[in-house]
Amino acid sequence: MxxxxxxxxxxxxxxxxxxxxxxxxxxxxxxxxxxxxxxxxxxxxxxxxxxxxxxxxxxxxxxxxxxxxxxxxxxxxxxxxxxxxxxxxxxxxxxxxxxxxxxxxxxxxxxxxxxxxxxxxxxxxxxxxxxxxxxxxxxxxxxxxxxxxxxxxxxxxxxxxxxxxxxxxxxxxxxxxxxxxxxxxxxxxxxxxxxxxxxxxxxxxxxxxxxxxxxxxxxxxxxxxxxxxxxxxxxxxxxxxxxxxxxxxxxxxxxxxxxxxxxxxxxxxxxxxxxxxxxxxxxxxxxxxxxxxxxxxxxxxxxxxxxxxxxxxxxxxxxxxxTTVTGRPPDEPSVIGEVFNDLALPVIRAQIPEIRDLWLPPAGCSYRIAVVQIDKRYPGQARRVMMALWGMLPQFSYTKLVIVVDTDIDPRNWDDIAWALSTRMDPSRDLMVLDRTPMDYLDFASPLEGLAGKLGVDATNKIGAETTRDWGEVMTLDPAHEARAAEFVAQHISKARQ
Structure with missing residues (x-):
């Protein structure tokens, strides 16, 4: 190793x-x-x-x-x-x-x-x-x-x-x-x-x-x-x-x-x-x-x-x-936390197999925000994953916001996350709010010391009983055309900029 x-x-x-x-x-x-x-x-x-x-x-x-x-x-x-x-x-x-x-x-x-x-x-x-x-x-x-x-x-x-x-x-x-x-x-x-x-x-x-x-x-x-x-x-x-x-x-x-x-x-x-x-x-x-x-x-x-x-x-x-310094990310602990995030992924997958990737944004103070990518197969699966994650490891009991996305969304890219939130999430249907759950007592935003709410956001495609409307189809190009376009950019546009 x-x-x-x-x-x-x-x-x-x-x-x-x-x-x-x-x-x-x-x-x-x-x-x-x-x-x-x-x-x-x-x-x-x-x-x-x-x-x-x-x-x-x-x-x-x-x-x-x-x-x-x-x-x-x-x-x-x-x-x-x-x-x-x-x-x-x-x-x-x-x-x-x-x-x-x-x-x-x-x-x-x-x-x-x-x-x-x-x-x-x-x-x-x-x-x-x-x-x-x-x-x-x-x-x-x-x-x-x-x-x-x-x-x-x-x-x-x-x-x-x-x-x-x-x-x-x-x-x-x-x-x-x-x-x-x-x-x-x-x-x-x-x-x-x-x-x-x-x-x-x-x-x-x-x-x-x-x-x-x-x-x-x-x-x-x-x-x-x-x-x-x-x-x-x-x-x-x-x-x-x-x-x-x-x-x-x-x-x-x-x-x-x-x-x-x-x-x-x-x-x-x-x-x-x-x-x-x-x-x-x-x-x-x-x-x-x-x-x-x-x-x-x-x-x-x-x-x-x-x-x-x-x-x-x-x-x-x-x-x-x-010595080291602790402050608003990025700091040294947040850099270490990014690596530990990747180390924890196999442990998380072993407990919640449908998870494909998980990102704890450094700006979210190591663990307070989690973006989870899942292989979605049935209605309500995103909510099940949220609850499983909150109860899995002690540090996730302090995660106040969990956003769940599909496998076609990069969970480490805020533009992808924002697009999923804008097109696959409805606030009246896709938010799960919990009250009076454990929270890091250092979080002064919580209404009670050591107790706070949690928010789960289902930003996945809706299937089965989750929706009564026809769901949208994502626009994609032919892979062969995209490959030719990438070659075109490399040969003509990138060279022109050099």
Missing amino acids: RQLPPFPDLRSFLHWLDQRGDLLTVKDPADLRHEMTALQLAALRAAGPALRFDHAHSGGTRADLPVIANLFGTRERVAAGLGMTLDDLPKLGEFLAALRSPAPVDGMRDALSRWPLLRAALTARPQIRRSAPVQQAQDIADLTQIPVQTPWPRDAGPLITWPVVITRPYGTQADQITRYNLGVYRAQVLGPDRLIMRWLAHRGGAAHARTWAQARDPMPVAIALGADPATLLSAALPLPETVSELGFSGVLRGARTELVAAKSVPLMVPAQAEIILEGWIHPDDSAPEGPFGDHTGYYNAVENFPVMRISAITHRRDPMYL
Whole structure:
């Protein structure tokens, strides 16, 4: 499945990007407060390279660490982080679908035909090290020495935006790695040894935290900053609950995940990361977080979240700090989301076979709008697909608008979608409205916190009992004439423009 060489750490991936002219070292000063955000977003929207800031500063004080940004600022770099080209992504999508619903093996020949899946499963076992690059030094005395951005003008303070947060549930041991959860949750820096962990209630880290709080015991937490690409993307992927993110990163990397025991908390941490923050979350210890700019393009409201108290900071001898910016798309998370959209398609098809394609427009904040292409065969099928999609995966329970189109409509082309809406949809017949359904509480447009309506739009051709009128016939030309026209344009018109 993997086509590229393994990237055991962040710096090997950056070296690979640099060799291809896809890494730019910025030697001019860049202010961590707001200015770096503008530079990151401008470079990303120009499909520019990953960035290394060697002269980051705050208030005129130069940071000791270089800052890496826009690591996954293009679809090609996201695919490379997964170990493959864009053309190879469907294979990974099929593998993810097989993880969720593995087909039964029919004899030895069938088992051998699935050897890539079996080999991937074998490499998923992490390797435990006694010493590690990420524990070479402990020269960073506190959080204020890490060049953390304050992205937006109204942000409450410095915000760690690419942390891989490592937790385990109460009652487990440090060596029970399959019980670990890896998640990417933003973390507000409160001071030298305190930060706020913003994890939403439905996320794995929050679920683990509830088990520790119920036992009234402090919870050990570790944060990997600057992890290798496979670990970063595994932590962000919507993997099945039965699949370990640490184990799956080995599948993506093409090499076993290397872990080492943390210094001050009972957890195993990525051995090849740049920096590890270790600490504890105590029951009832929380603080108001925010406001901060979010992926919607708006500032979040201030809310209480758990406080992590730092007990140790370990790092490489010459560490780098990895950052990103979240805002109105396009941003780096929305680029990653586009790739994850394609990876999820085989999983979706396995559950809803009539779906041919599905697009989550980046401007729709990753998941709030979905355009679904189906192979329509019977009346009411579009509505059945809407309801199936809303109930299939947790993230689709937050999709507020679903538009269903036929196979002759490109679901990733707004002109095609607008034409289907204009010619195949009647508002009095083809809208399905639901009320008081689950919604991301960050969506302030919803009338109630955590509850909102949903709209399904059937923009398919109407068949059978769906209509009493003669349905229109789409105008098409003879394929042979269209082929000749394309040849004519290539020979005469395109050449004339050159």
